[in-house]
Amino acid sequence: MNADAGSASGLPGIQVDYFGRAARRLESARCWVEVLAGGGPRVLRMGLRDGPNLFAETPTASWDGGHGQYDLLGGHRFWFAPESDDCSVPDQEGLTLSAIEDAAGPALRMVGSVEAPTGFRKTIEVRLDPDSAAISLRHILANEGSSTLEYAPWPITQFKLGGVAVLPLPSGDEKPSFQPNQVVVLWPYTSGTDERLDIGDHRITIRARADKPVKVGCLSAIGVAGYLVDGLLVVLRTDPARTARHADFGCNLEVYCDDRTIELESLGPLVALAPGDSVTHDERWEIREVGSGMDVDAAEALLREIARA
Secondary structure (H helix, E strand, O other): OOHHHHHHHOOOOEEEEEOOEEEEEEEOOOEEEEEEOOOOOOEEEEEEOOOOOOEOEEEEEEEEOOOOEEEEEEOEEEEEEOOOHHHOOOOOOOOEEEEOOOOOOOEEEEEOOOEOOOOEEEEEEEEEOOOOOEEEEEEEEEEOOOOOEEEEEEEEEEEOOOOEEEEEOOOOOOOOOOOOOOOEEEOOOOOOOOOOEEEOOOEEEEEOOOOOOEEEEEOOOOOEEEEEEOOEEEEEEOOOOOOOOOOOOOOOEEEEEOOOOEEEEEOOOOEEEOOOOEEEEEEEEEEEEOOOOOOHHHHHHHHHHHHHO
16 A cells, blocks of 8 residues: 555555554654554554664464453553553454644554453554654553552563663762662562673663563663664663652563563553543654664663763
């Protein structure tokens, strides 16, 4: 389908296929994304203009958490924390797509259907910067049910294996202190001897190699994480809301890796959502061309520089 068909539908971009599922591709001068057009909301693929997809593709992965078959698909999904089986409610139907009229570049609003176990409705707004390799995502979690529920918005992005995830930790003062300044959290299946995981003085890294599951989280002071792969640094930026109360023992950034994919995850603060209430959580993704010579030291330094800008 060509761009004329996109114009005829009133939506930006063109219709494309994702393993037999309808999707929509948006392009700017510097990058592109594809979103699911018949379910979700999901962001399926992302890359530099004329470049390959950087996200993981898992079209056959699925499970039943008690509500029916949930298809993982790959790419970016929108859950809520703390995690439970209610996160993986089937979302193959009920999506509404609309253009965002006031956006500077290509932009779409994806509104999902109400999820029966919780009454939540999820919305993702995707905006491509017109002149840079950057994408802004707004996640809206709305309670359209009948009960007050306390959760945190939790976007999760799956990347292809082969790179290394970098989480800068808070820097320590030169003089001794009696007070702790860091939160680092491990999941029960995570081994401290896993060679992929390195918890250093100033950063956490996980090398994205296929193996058993490993997950680590932290309370970031700067709200920046990165994935270094194929000469690119994909930067995730979000408001750290460091003084707010967070799920998962106080985490606002997390990384998970298994035999198929590595995930970068951000979490907003815990919020008590009464019926009719909603909460918004923003992410910004930037793709930096850094060359194959960049190591994790340089990646960490660049992430801190980006956070200061």
